[in-house]
Every structure is written in structure tokens, then in C-alpha cells.
Amino acid sequence: MTTLPLAELHMHIEGSLEPPQIFEFAERNGITLPYADIDELRGLYEFTDLQSFLNLYYANTSVLRTAEDFADLARAYFRRAAAGGVTHAEIFFDPQAHTSRGVALEAVVEGLADAASSSEREFGVTSGLIASILRDQPVLHANKLLDDLLALDAPIIGLGLDSAEAGFPPSLFVDVFAKARAEGLHVVAHAGEEGPAEYIWEALDLLGVERIDHGVRCLEDDALVNRLVEEEIPLTVCPLSNVRLKVYDDLADHPIRQMIERGLIVTVNSDDPAYFGGYVDDNFAALVDKLGLTEREREILHDNSIKASFTSR
Ligand SMILES: Nc1ncnc2[nH]cnc12
Numbered sequence: 263m264t265t266l267p268l269a270e271l272h273m274h275i276e277g278s279l280e281p282p283q284i285f286e287f288a289e290r291n292g293i294t295l296p297y298a299d300i301d302e303l304r305g306l307y308e309f310t311d312l313q314s315f316l317n318l319y320y321a322n323t324s325v326l327r328t329a330e331d332f333a334d335l336a337r338a339y340f341r342r343a344a345a346g347g348v349t350h351a352e353i354f355f356d357p358q359a360h361t362s363r364g365v366a367l368e369a370v371v372e373g374l375a376d377a378a379s380s381s382e383r384e385f386g387v388t389s390g391l392i393a394s395i396l397r398d399q400p401v402l403h404a405n406k407l408l409d410d411l412l413a414l415d416a417p418i419i420g421l422g423l424d425s426a427e428a429g430f431p432p433s434l435f436v437d438v439f440a441k442a443r444a445e446g447l448h449v450v451a452h453a454g455e456e457g458p459a460e461y462i463w464e465a466l467d468l469l470g471v472e473r474i475d476h477g478v479r480c481l482e483d484d485a486l487v488n489r490l491v492e493e494e495i496p497l498t499v500c501p502l503s504n505v506r507l508k509v510y511d512d513l514a515d516h517p518i519r520q521m522i523e524r525g526l527i528v529t530v531n532s533d534d535p536a537y538f539g540g541y542v543d544d545n546f547a548a549l550v551d552k553l554g555l556t557e558r559e560r561e562i563l564h565d566n567s568i569k570a571s572f573t574s575r
């Protein structure tokens with residue numbers, strides 16, 4: 263087993279909210295959940311597609327109210343990630359999922375920034391925060407979110423784009439991404455998860471992204487694969503997520519080996535570990551088990567993760 267440094271570059275902190283924590287946070291915030299117990303909640307973790315997952319993911323964020331909640335959530339993730347071999351994590355958060363419920367942006371940022379600022383000392387994990395725009399919400403909200411984050415001087419390293427993909431192309435968000443780049447932020451976008459390869463082209467050409475989150479559907483377009491290889495654009499792939507959201511029927515069908523062989527800079531990530539069957543180490547273990555991932559391939563994936571991280575650029 264390798265002990266090489268490992269960066270996790272595609273993880274939504276709200277997706278690390280485990281069922282027991284949902285009950286714990288609900289209790290301390292005086293919230294009555296629509297589930298009798300943890301088992302009933304766990305019974306809902308069967309998804310047919312991205313939207314069916316997002317419905318539960320957003321519903322469960324209702325238990326996150328205070329800066330302390332966000333700090334505790336992020337600390338629990340850093341602790342678990344470190345135990346799984348992660349040495350650096352660039353984590354997404356979805357501000358609009360909270361501000362739309364009346365939670366102050368300041369509370370979200372303060373809590374996450376607090377945990378991130380001590381993650382290295384506490385857990386040996388360096389970290390950065392990436393605020394993600396919900397692409398299925400109005401474009402004006404995205405512009406306001408970036409302005410609010412800048413006004414707060416939020417300690418973020420980048421801007422991302424997530425939520426329901428099909429029907430919400432990157433081209434909608436040209437202006438907000440241009441502003442983020444002008445402000446010196448790194449920029450990334452989910453593209454080619456459920457949406458077509460065309461959205462990956464748009465994310466590159468119109469948003470100027472430095473990494474593509476997921477991107478597995480690039481394999482439908484040879485010219486796009488060549489471009490990603492030539493320009494060394496990393497793809498943050500999430501194998502267990504892809505199976506749980508039915509992008510592939512089975513992990514044995516996942517094209518990650520083919521992606522490595524074609525020269526793509528692929529990394530392995532957990533996406534929403536509390537929902538999809540585990541953390542980044544669980545993703546590696548499943549790849550070994552189901553695809554026979556070799557030690558050499560594992561080394562390549564670890565190396566790629568460090569190369570693709572923003573701290574090494
Ligand atoms: N896999 C995913 N795709 C798009 N948006 C998300 N938000 C949380 N997880 C996501």
C-alpha cells in the first residue's frame with residue numbers, strides 16, 4: 263500500500279453530512295426531522311439519477327444553521343479524510359443552499375474557514391475552500407453571491423459550478439466566472455457528469471476553467487479528449503458517485519483505466535461521501551476490488567491529485 267501524498271479535489275462538504283450527524287445537528291438546533299430514526303433516513307439513500315440525490319442532499323442541509331455546525335461538519339470531514347490518507351483537500355461548499363433558507367453567508371464562511379484554518383495543525387491536512395454556484399438557480403443570484411463573498415473578503419481559493427447539470431449550460435455563467443478570474447480566484451466547473459461533452463467545451467472556452475469536475479462524458483468526443491490531454495486539464499473523477507447516480511451501471515464498467523491510458527490527468531475523489539458509499543480511500547479500495555486497479559495506477563492517480571491541486575500551481 264502506498265503512502266504517497268494525496269489531494270482530494272472534488273468533495274462537497276454538505277455531502278459529508280452523515281445520517282447520525284443529521285440527527286445530532288437537528289437536535290441541537292431544535293429541528294424536527296421528517297424521519298423517525300437513522301434507519302428510516304438511510305432507507306432513502308437509493309438514487310435513480312443526479313436530481314433524485316440532490317433532492318435529499320438539499321433537504322438534509324436544513325439541519326445546518328450556525329457557524330459552529332459548519333465548523334463541526336468540516337472538522338469531521340478533515341478527520342475522516344486524514345484517516346483515509348488525504349494530505350490536502352480543496353472542498354466545495356454551496357452557499358446558496360444555506361442563504362436561501364435564511365442562514366447568513368457570514369455564518370457559513372466563518373464556520374468553514376475556522377475548520378480549514380486549523381485542519382493542518384489538527385489533522386495534518388492542508389486545505390482550501392471553493393464556493394460553488396448552483397447552476398439551476400437564477401444567474402443573478404450567482405452574480406450576487408460572488409459580490410457578497412468578495413465584500414466579506416471570504417477566504418476562498420476558487421469558484422465552482424454544481425447542482426442539476428442538464429439544461430443549465432456553463433454559457434449562462436460567463437460573466438460571473440470572468441469576474442472571479444479577474445479577482446484572482448481559481449475556477450472549476452462540474453461538466454460532463456449528466457450533461458453532454460459540449461458542456462465541457464463550454465466550461466473550457468467560455469468560463470476558462472482550470473479543472474473539470476467529473477468530465478467522464480469527454481470520452482464521447484475524441485477531439486475533446488485530445489484537447490484535455492494537450493492542455494493538461496485535470497478531471498476530478500468520482501467513481502462511487504458515478505455508480506450511485508447511475509452514470510454507469512457498475513463500477514466494473516467505469517472507464518477510469520481507459521482515461522488514464524489515454525493520457526488524461528485523472529484524479530479520484532468522493533464527491534458526497536456520506537451519500538455514495540464512502541470516502542476517497544473507499545473509492546480506491548472499490549477500484550482495486552472491482553477493476554483490479556494496480557499499484558502503478560494508484561501511484562499515477564496520487565501523483566495526478568497533487569499536480570492538479572491549486573496549491574502546487
Ligand atoms: N455530483 C454532483 N453533481 C452536481 N452537483 C452536486 N452537488 C453535490 N454533489 C453534486
Ligand SMILES: [Zn+2]
Nearest residue numbers: 424452475533
Ligand atoms: Zn460534485
